[in-house]
Amino acid sequence: xxxxxxxxxxxxxxxxxxxxAVKKVTFLRLVFEDFLRLMSKLQGIFNEDTDEMVVVKDIExxxxxxxxxxxxxxxxxxGYLPMKKVLGLSKMARIVEIYSRRLQxxxxxxxxxxxxxxxxxxxxxxxxxxxxxx
Numbered sequence: 001x002x003x004x005x006x007x008x009x010x011x012x013x014x015x016x017x018x019x020x021a022v023k024k025v026t027f028l029r030l031v032f033e034d035f036l037r038l039m040s041k042l043q044g045i046f047n048e049d050t051d052e053m054v055v056v057k058d059i060e061x062x063x064x065x066x067x068x069x070x071x072x073x074x075x076x077x078x079g080y081l082p083m084k085k086v087l088g089l090s091k092m093a094r095i096v097e098i099y100s101r102r103l104q105x106x107x108x109x110x111x112x113x114x115x116x117x118x119x120x121x122x123x124x125x126x127x128x129x130x131x132x133x134x
Contacts, residue, residue, distance in 0.1 A: 009101075010062075010063075010064050010101060011064070011101060011102055011103060012101045013097070013098045013099055013100065013101030013102040014101075014102055016098045016101070017098070018095055018098060018116050045085055045086070045087055045088070046085065046086050046087075046088070047084060047085055048082065048084070048085065048086045049084065050082055050086070051081065051082070053079055053080070053081055054079065054080055054081075054082055054086055054087075054089075055077065055078070055079040056077065056078050056089050056092045056093065057075075057077045058075045058076075058077065059075060059076040059077070059078070059092065059093045059096045060073070060074075060075055061073060061074060061075070061076055061096050061097065061100035062100060063100040063101070063103075063104045063109065064103055064104070065103070065104070066103035066104060066105060067105070069103075072106065074132055074133050075132075075133050076096050076113065076130065076131070076132050076133075077129075077130075077131040077133075078092050078096075078113070078117065078129070078130055078131075079129040079131075080117060080129070087117075092117075095113060095116055095117070096113060099112045099113055099116075106132065109132065110130055110132050113130055114130045117130070
């Protein structure tokens, strides 16, 4: 029973999505514009006119190799150049947690985190850098 609970904990990233972590609300856009403006402050995406690099260093993670079910762990550092919008620092750690709590290989883990930050673009950064140290 303990082993089953542990596996559920280690793979809880399959049950979570980045959109829920960032709490992107779209259905209120037409009706509650003021409310949506307030919600954007609570969602973790902020309008900022800045061109300085944002870096979050040493986000610890733990995952399981999908081939061997062997644990691997390390630290992730994320940096990006914002384009009018910035993402709350805690949301980057949450994104790392979502993808690390899946059966993974290190290369795909890096690719998935980078894809969320630049391609799925909840906040459209100009460029990004993802560094994973094992």
